Amino acid sequence: MSANDKIQIGVIGAGNIGNVHIQEFSQIPDAAVTAVTDVYQPMAIARAKEYNIPNVYATYQELLQDPSLDAVIVAVPNDAHAPIAIEALQAGKHVLLEKPMAVNAASAKEIVKAHLKSGKVLMMSHQMRWESLNMQVKEQIEKGALGSIYNVKTGWLRRKGIPGWGTWFTQMHKSGGGPLIDIGVHMLDLSLHLMGSPKPVSVFGTTYAEFGPKKRGIGTWGKPDWNGFYDVEDLATALIKLDNGSTLSLDVSWAANTDFIDNGPYIYLMGSEGGASLRAGRGTLHTELFERTADVELTVDSNDEGPRQRMSRHFLDCIREHREPLTSAMSGLTNSLVLEAIYESSRTGQLVTLDWSLD
Ligand SMILES: NC(=O)c1ccc[n+]([C@@H]2O[C@H](COP(=O)([O-])OP(=O)(O)OC[C@H]3O[C@@H](n4cnc5c(N)ncnc54)[C@H](O)[C@@H]3O)[C@@H](O)[C@H]2O)c1
Structure with missing residues (x-):
């Protein structure tokens, strides 16, 4: 590939998110x-x-x-991420890998090892890091x-989703988990990034499954298969301790009996000099000025790409520039751990x- 050549991409998995990548x-x-x-060949065709x-x-x-x-996008169910990403790296392709990195930490470690050997780019697909409001807060x-x-x-709480x-999606051996691994991974990734990537040290958490096993709380993403089964959580709550002494609490649900503000993602960042809230498509910076609270509302350009x-x-x-991506292999492993x-x-x-050992 010369500097003027187009980068040629193959898409593996032409379902919902594969389609989005092709469009982009x-x-x-x-x-x-x-x-x-x-x-499913008809989909690819x-x-x-x-x-x-x-x-x-x-x-x-x-x-x-x-x-x-030159590169592939891996947009298949979670249990196929590790085998396909590893083979792709071994075949000398750069890889854009959908989240979560893998169904468990052992498989994520195998991907990291294959990546280190390959010298190719391995990037996790966490688009929330590139949202305008999130980037403004990071700045x-x-x-x-x-x-x-x-x-x-941080969290992402859906009432019926x-x-x-x-x-x-709802079979543990294929997905690796429920909302925690599906949407919680985005919030974890974004929070750690905004916090400056401190290293997670220890975790205390609990998961629950009160809706899925009873076929309740069904949302609109993906077509149900009533011949299938449900053995993942539908709510998870956790407290994560970081190596710089800070704490991160994470709450996610696909379904819960309560009245959430907007069923969407949120992050509240609390710092010694100021804070930031990101929720419901809004971003606000907070501080104290002249002994009063002061807030600054962030805005997004109307023609934001x-x-x-x-x-x-x-x-x-x-x-092209042989750079490590922002959403690196190590960030994927961190989230998996x-x-x-x-x-x-x-x-x-x-x-x-x-x-953290790679063995
Ligand atoms: N970043 C995001 O915002 C986002 C959003 C949705 C899904 N995802 C992730 O993308 C992945 C796919 O999710 P989806 O919603 O597109 O699922 P999907 O079921 O719509 O699509 C997956 C496709 O992969 C195909 N497939 C399965 N095994 C394959 C294999 N071995 N080789 C080739 N094709 C194979 C299936 O036939 C299907 O068409 C998941 O890991 C999910 O977590 C990410």
Whole structure:
């Protein structure tokens, strides 16, 4: 690939989010989606027709053998992330990997090891880091406006939002978990990033399943499969202790009997000099001036290109400039370690210390 060549991309998994990635990369002049595959072939063929993708492969292994491809996007159910990402890196492809990194920390460690050997870019797909309000808050944090951030409350609480009941989403061996691993991973990733990436040390958490097993709390994302089953949590709560002494509390649900403000994601950052709230599409900075509280409302440009465009371009920039992405392999592993520790803490009732060894 020369500096003027388009980066050629293959998409593995042409479902909901695979489609979103194809749309985003199709808008970028110096990239081209030239191959697609899906175990459900009609899906791959339909996407190829819609976006003029020249090559449809029957399997991801065949796609990985295509020497013209520089990079792949892995947009398959969670249990297939590790095997496909590892094979892709071994085949010499750069990888944009959907979240969560893997269904458990052991598989995430295998991906990190394959990445270290490969010398290729491995980027996690966490588009929330590229949301305008979140970026503006990060900029203020980097300028010192919040001082030292010592406590963060984050979460994503849905009242009635179980996705694809009975499909891979709600089967532990395929998904690795429920809302914690599905939407909690985004909030964990974004919070740690805004906090300046302190290292998580220990975790205390509990998970519950009060709706899913009774086929209640069903949302609109994904088509239910009533012949399937549900063995993941539908609510999780956790307190994470970081190596700089700060604390992060995380609450997520797909379903719960309460009246949440907007069913959406939120983050409250509390610092020694200032704070920030991000929720319901609003971002506010807080401080105290002249012994009074003072708030500054952040705004988003009306022609903002959106987080997914910025994220897609970042992936391409990292490939061209041999840079480590913002959402690096290590950030994916960090998230996996914390998520697994929350499940373990829930099972054992104990505080869990994170195991960072790569063996
Ligand atoms: N970043 C985000 O905002 C976001 C949003 C939704 C989903 N996701 C993640 O994206 C991934 C996919 O989710 P989705 O909602 O698109 O699911 P989906 O079920 O709509 O799509 C997954 C597709 O992968 C295909 N597939 C399964 N195994 C395959 C294999 N071995 N090779 C090729 N194709 C295979 C399936 O046939 C299906 O079409 C999940 O890991 C999910 O957590 C991320």
